[in-house]
Amino acid sequence: MIVACLAACQPPPDDPVPYRLVLDEHELMAHVLDPAADVIWSSAGAVITAQGETDLAPTTDEGWLAVENAAATLMEAGNLLMLPGRAADDGAWREYSRALSRTAERALAAADARDADALFDIGGELYNVCLACHQAYDDMAGDASTNP
Numbered sequence: 001m002i003v004a005c006l007a008a009c010q011p012p013p014d015d016p017v018p019y020r021l022v023l024d025e026h027e028l029m030a031h032v033l034d035p036a037a038d039v040i041w042s043s044a045g046a047v048i049t050a051q052g053e054t055d056l057a058p059t060t061d062e063g064w065l066a067v068e069n070a071a072a073t074l075m076e077a078g079n080l081l082m083l084p085g086r087a088a089d090d091g092a093w094r095e096y097s098r099a100l101s102r103t104a105e106r107a108l109a110a111a112d113a114r115d116a117d118a119l120f121d122i123g124g125e126l127y128n129v130c131l132a133c134h135q136a137y138d139d140m141a142g143d144a145s146t147n148p
Contacts, residue, residue, distance in 0.1 A: 021085050028086075033077050033100075037126060039070035040107055044120040057116035067111040067119065074104035074126075088137055096133035103129050 023031060043063065047054045058064045078101030080086065087093050103126045110118035 019083070021083065025086065028077070028080065032073060032080070036070040036073040036077065037130065039066055040074075040119070040126060041123050043067045044116065044123040055116075057119070064111050064114055068108055071104045071108035071111055075101045075108065078104065092136055093133075096129060096136070099129045100126075100133075
């Protein structure tokens with residue numbers, strides 16, 4: 001009993017949330033954000049060719065689960081972008097990061113509802129969030145015209 005009281009009375013450590021940023025912004029985009037966004041973008045809309053139209057919406061539970069996982073990854077990636085040591089600033093960078101998380105949260109809800117039309121619309125919004133951030137921080141994210 002005394003040991004528990006002593007442990008509870010100790011001051012918090014200097015670094016209450018120890019974490020280590022392993023990926024830089026480019027690597028985080030390449031290995032986490034881009035693949036997750038690509039899952040959403042490749043799961044919405046249609047492709048029209050000379051052979052006809054192909055609907056991209058998932059047709060199986062596994063396909064929708066992949067979209068849900070990608071959306072959840074992007075939701076949390078917005079938080080990763082705001083971590084001290086990674087955030088470029090406390091202004092626009094954080095707003096873009098929050099917009100990424102909010103948009104991904106809506107994508108998760110659309111996937112959970114199996115709403116292909118909503119997912120298509122949200123995919124466009126996701127593209128716009130990514131593009132706006134890349135245009136503002138092009139020195140970090142590369143050429144926004146080829147890497148949204």
